[in-house]
Amino acid sequence: MALKVLPQELSQSAERIRRFLQEARAASSLNHPNILTVYDAGETEVRVDANGPVARVHFIAAELIVGKTLRELIHADKAPLKRIVGYLAQAADGVAKAHQAGIVHRDLKPDNIMVTTDGFAKVLDFGLAKLTEMREERSIAADRTRDGLILGTVAYMSPEQAQGQPVDHRSDVFAFGAILYEAAARRQAFSGPSDPDVLHRIIHDEPVPLAGVPAELERLIIRAMAKNAEERIQSMKDLALELRDISSGFESLKVQSRRRLSRTARGRWLSIAAAVFAVAAAGIAGFMLNRRPPYEPVRFAIAPPSGGIFAAMANSASALQFAIAPKGDAIAFVATTPGGHQQIWLRDIASVDARPLEGTDGAWFPFWSPDGDAIGFFASLKLKRIDIHGGAAVILADAPAGRGGTWSGEGIILFSRDGTGPLYRIPAAGGDVTPALALDGSRGERSQRWPSFLPDGKRFVYLSLSGDQVPRAIYTGSLGSSAVQRIVQSDGNAELAGPDELLFVRKGSLFSQRLDRRTLRAVGEAEMVERGIGFAPSILYGSFSASQRDMIAYARWTNPNRTLNWVDRTGRVLKTVSEPADWGASFIALRGSHALLNRAEPDVGTLDLWDIDLTRGVASRITTEDSDDNQGIFSPDGTSLAFTSNRAGAFDLYLRKAGERSDKRLVTAQGVITLTDWTHDGRYIVYSDRGVTTGGDIWILPFAEGKPARPFLRTPFYELLATVSPDGRWIAYQSNQTGEEEIYVQPFPNGGKPYRVSLAGGNVPVWSADGRELFFITHKNEIAAAGVKGDAAAPELTIPTVLFRMPGLMPVQPFHPWYAAAPDGRFLMVVTPTDNPPASITVSMNWSERLRNPN
Known part of the structure; x- marks a missing residue:
């Protein structure tokens, strides 16, 4: 020593x-x-x-x-x-x-x-x-x-x-x-x-x-x-x-x-070039975009708009959303202004300025039209398109949880409307929505997502999720044909870059696979392009984009340094009880001196459940499977763990008992299951599932009785995040039946008349330990509390009182931070620091030269 x-x-x-x-x-x-x-x-x-x-x-x-x-x-x-x-x-x-x-x-x-x-x-x-x-x-x-x-x-x-x-x-x-x-x-x-x-x-x-x-x-x-x-x-x-x-x-x-050239010398050259761009941007950009190897790769970074941040996913702060225009002359990205206004921004590659695209409020996952004059995107549970030169956005189809779109030269948009199900097609001008492919039941296929057309406008690639030996892989299909072909195992989306290089994500890194142009079969081994890019587990989205002009863009994974913290009723952070990591800004299950929540693992590209000892501040990984394991709750007696996992291609409900080596699937999802509660008496497991013809529905599984799950509340609207009061008499949930997310309660377990708790918007209801208060998050990211007492015939609800604004950087809509309420009145919540270096998008020109000439 x-x-x-x-x-x-x-x-x-x-x-x-x-x-x-x-x-x-x-x-x-x-x-x-x-x-x-x-x-x-x-x-x-x-x-x-x-x-x-x-x-x-x-x-x-x-x-x-x-x-x-x-x-x-x-x-x-x-x-x-x-x-x-x-x-x-x-x-x-x-x-x-x-x-x-x-x-x-x-x-x-x-x-x-x-x-x-x-x-x-x-x-x-x-x-x-x-x-x-x-x-x-x-x-x-x-x-x-x-x-x-x-x-x-x-x-x-x-x-x-x-x-x-x-x-x-x-x-x-x-x-x-x-x-x-x-x-x-x-x-x-x-x-x-x-x-x-x-x-x-x-x-x-x-x-x-x-x-x-x-x-x-x-x-x-x-x-x-x-x-x-x-x-x-x-x-x-x-x-x-x-x-x-x-x-x-x-x-x-x-x-x-x-x-x-040193960075300073290159910076002087770029300053001169910027001045020239101001005089003849189009000509110089055309030269840059049409030049051919041999040239060394050129990389530069794109920062978010002044005072804003790039929009990311709740379970990955680095999964930025952007798309390079087909000609490689512009990039569209999603960003949020200081006031929380999220929309698409456009920037010419030969410029340093970006402009917001009006009419794209709440946008996600933008994609370009082949001519570069319009953009498709998802917002407000819909698939939309908009002309970048002006005009209102046009609603094309329902898309409750869009998972990517692509636009062909024949005027067809291919898209994924939800977390499960096949790809759909619709004319870009509007019209009937029809399935583009059928799910392959022989291999237990559950989801087709992140489609991308090839240059011929007929063939396309997409990510297939199934329950077979290769649960995640990139497949190719063609419009008007049911024939598909597996290309390469992948953990996320894929795009063709150039005539024969397929970019895809594996284990959190960006890879390139050479393809035979005619058969689209893999030629040789895949090569790593960039290690550690932004990746969102759960939805399996890698943060990159490509054009046919030897140009790619990607966002690197960065640690958001989120921590789990005790917070008092005034919003004061009392104590940090975890190491900084990519903790999910999502469900927190509190039981005694332990908390259960998920964490993104950048080196393996998965989401795992971790148990945090709140006394010692020590975290232990619970799940280690090569899949995304999301919400988890311990049974009241501590002998079992209920959790959701997409190991079979979609988020199903699983059970793990103490001392047993294998997990049991309790419920197979119709859409995507979100686990939210296990009642204090141990009788019911509560979750939501997106139905085929309905929105989000609330289900209960009578676990103690060994009976199958049944719907508790099924409407055309979205009822989510249900939680039962400690005495088992009430169930609280959020619903958009008025057009806005609001908090409601109704009797449990037999149901009854719903009573609205929030007055001007609410999300993520959480009961106090004694059941006398119901907390929720306002649309201003504040914690509010409402008193609840009385019986089902005549409940007494107090007017909600705002307690405090949640600390740290808030996730962008529609995501909300989750939290838990302790018996002593404190709150447990994940806090994202506001002083982290802002994420950026890296654009790489002539990127494939490195693959052609590695030495």
Whole structure:
């Protein structure tokens, strides 16, 4: 074991000591093989000699590492670059784990990375890094001789650190880029005779171009060391994965022998180009879009409208929605303004400005007409189209939960209207809706979704979900034919990019599969295009788009850093009880000191259920199947778990009993099941299911009696999210029978007259533990409470009172954050921080050149 002691001059401030111990303990909870293990942190009394004074010493007790620092390996041992890149891939994994836990190192440098004698990289000094951020004092000279006195070591500071600006995890990315540069060049990226000289160069200059370095590695270093944090690699996880790929194929990589433009130099060129675009945008854009290889791929980012955010899905903050125009000259995306107004925006590729498309309020999943003059989309439970040059949106068909559309040159729109069922077709001008294909009963097919026409306007690809040996796969079909053919296993949507490259999603990453143009059969193995793109489990949607002009767009997966929190009745966050992760902004089941909720797993592309110990703040994964496991509730006696899963192609209801290895399917969904309650007496499981001819219907399963499920409330409207009062006398639910979502109660279990609780909109009803109050979310994302008492013949309902506005960033409509009410009056809810870096869309031109010429 090794001991690290805080110097006495840093121990004079109680605040600094508190931060030291807090950060050290946070580091001790990381538990990652590439992070120094911290066993304990605290203070003790020591006496230098028998007669000397007693001094209080603050310490960190950590594992003893036998090995060398990365600085020694780079400069003294001259270790091969391939080996160092491998060590740095390990270290990046460790830092990524810290970032997921909300810890920024702030002092990454070769001295703080050690490699053990058996080849394991260890990142050191998480405990001191945050303590030593002191904006009121900046003793830069002292930092060179004593570890951790300020934000970081001068030569590895990011530009924002060097200027005293707030920093986040991307500052660590820059420092890591500087370490990579030093490993490749065997010299520091920035040096000078004095600290001010070094700081000036970090802020204003580019490092000397590298020579004799693999091109892939150099490109990675340039991206990591971008002056503007928005232009850097946005996560350490992405950096770690890229390094791992580079290390594994190091010998085959092409060495970069020419000088590359730095980001600053390229930025100057782009500024000039932007001015030229203002004069002749169409001509230059035409040249850019019609040029052919050999050209290097060109990538740039599209940010959301000023003050707004890109619209994403409730169970994935990175699943942005956008579509490149067929000619590759424009992009349509869905964004939400600060006021919560969600609509489609249009941006020309050759422009930096976007404009909103009026008439597309509440839009989802846009797709283009072949001529680029109109857009189809889903909104208000309908399929719609709109001319981008003006005019009102036209309703084409019912689509309760649209799962993608595509528009052929023959004027046919192919679309998925719901979470289950076949693809449908309709003339783009309007007309009858008819099935385009039939579900294949021989393989238990449940859903066809995310269709995309091929250039001939007849054939198309789509995602098929079934219960056979390949439950998720891309198939091809043709208008007017019932014949289909499986192309490739996939976890999500697919599009043809160019004449013969099929893009699809697998395990959260974007792949390309070469196809035979005539037969559409796969040729060779699929190749990874981008690791870790935005992906929404449950609906199985990957955030990418392609045109036939060798252009693709995608959104990278980023950790939204959502946490589970205790909140009081005034909206004050009392305590965080989970690590930051992509926790679903969805159903939370509270039972005693444990909570059950879902979490998106970006590396595997699935949604799993996790049990969180609210006392210790420790989460344990419950489901591990290669499927999406969504809402879950423990039985009142704690011996069974009811949950929904799409392992058989649609979200059915399952049961897992303690001690049993296999799960039992309780109910096969007609549409899509949403589990919402298990009554306190254990008699009924309550859920909703979307019917074929009705909206969302409320069902109850008499579990204790062993009887089949029966509909409790079935109407043409959408009744959802039902929950039974603790005494079992009332059932609360939301319904759109008035045209707006409102909260209602009626007697349970036999039903009766419904009574409206909310007055101006309401979602997600939750009973208080004593059953005397019913909480719900208003259309302004506020928690409101209404009193409920009396009997079924004469219930007494009080006027709802707003308690507080829900904290954090709210999901876009129609999604609402879920929450649970504890017996002591507190609320448990997932909070999304408002200060996360905004998501962006990456556009890549000439992207296939990398596939054609990997070396």
